[in-house]
Amino acid sequence: MLSNKKLVFGITGGIAAYKTAELLRRSQDLGARIDVVMTESATRFISPVTFQALSGRTVYTDLWDARVPNNMAHIQLSRDADAILIAPASTNFMAKLANGLADDLLSTLCIARGHCPLLIAPAMNREMWLHPATQRNVEQLRRDGVHILGPGSGDQACGETGDGRMLEPAQLLAELTAFFQPKLLAGKRVLITAGPTSEPIDPVRVISNRSSGKMGYAIARAAQEAGAQVTLVSGPVALNAPYQVSRINVETARQMHATVMSQVHHADIFISVAAVADWYVSNASDIKIKKTSEQATPDLQFSPNPDILAEVAALKDGPYCVGFAAETDNLIEHAQAKRQRKNVPLLVANLAQRAMNADDTELVLFDEQGHTQWPAQDKLLAARQLVKNIAQRL
Ligand code: C5P
Secondary structure, three states, X not given: OOOOOEEEEEEOOOOOHHHHXXXXXXXXXXXXXXXXXXXXXXXXXXXXXXXXXXXXXXXEOOOOOOOXXXXXXXXXXXXXXXXXXXXXXXXXXXXXXXXXXXXXXXXHHHHOOOOOOEEEEEOOOHHHHHOHHHXXXXXXXXXXXXXEOOOEEEEOOOOOEEEEEOOOHHHHHHHHHHHOOOOOOOOOEEEEEEOEOOEEOOOOOEEOOOOOOHHHHHHHHHHHHOOOEEEEEEOOOOOOOOOOOEEEEOOOHHHHHHHHHHHHHHOOEEEEOOEOOOEXXXXXXXXXXXXXXXXXXXOOOEEEOOOHHXXXXXXXXXXXXXXXXXXXXXXXXXXXXXXXXXXXXXXXXXXHHHHOOOOEEOOEEEEOOEEEEOOOEEHHHHHHHHHHHHXXXX
């Protein structure tokens, strides 16, 4: 996800610097090549040796570093970089950046960076963050085109609680990977259903299906990366909500239906990925059904669940609708028929036995013109391709 990306990590003085070691490792796992530049104060919190050992590359701390052949590390380092990330960014460093000061390698490099994008992850005590001078500097940096990541809120190393925590490495990694995605859905609101539904038989037993939620969650992440505001209505799955996606948890198809109908009026796009149970048990018991004898089986009665996608697709002035279909056989005929029956402009099909719970998927897109098959690929890559495809259709 960061392959071929050349990054500069700038580290300034803050205890959150220890988290940047983890961030560097995870970014490298995703294929990034990282040069590390530290301020003098940063080296009081964590040793350059740590970053040198992790990155396998020279760590820069000095504007006058004689190892750089032309003695111009401040120019050289950003020239072939895809982005500079300052994490942690201290109060002092932000003030220097906002005012164009250049009195050490990292601040000089930032001023000399030309068109290289600059992302900063503030990390400071809550009073320092709230101080009018800091807030003024944040505004100035935003106006200057600097991307401010966070800060988060919560317990601080000083013992106080509030805004100013550096984002966690996983959150910064999500910010970093999203940064390189084109903002094809900027300003759009996307509503997505994902996962299975779970239909109670009694308080301890349910009927569900094998959907893992991976595809719907990947699409939620891809849409968020593309700049959309994403709401994910999710059945029970073992996945964390993607970064900055607002998730509403539901159990049954009827709960999913009610939630979608309450959210859909805000949505520009509705992507129905959930494997919604077709029936619910209409005589579900309030107490656990007892096994009376070895032979006796419960007499379950079923009623159809509402078809959420068809109902949304039939709304007047409703969102652009995308359906999914997981088929075990005759994929083309079933998917074509389903697209027409549900009356959606785009239906995405895959083979249930290959896609369910897998990390890869082979999608086939059905629209008015016919169908297009995509090669098997990782679900996040498929999701990004789908988001791009939907953006083109809007
Ligand atoms: O009819 P079938 O379940 O195969 O249709 C699949 C598509 O319809 C998926 O997009 C699924 O999320 C949606 N669906 C729905 N409500 C249902 C059944 C399916 O929204 N009750």
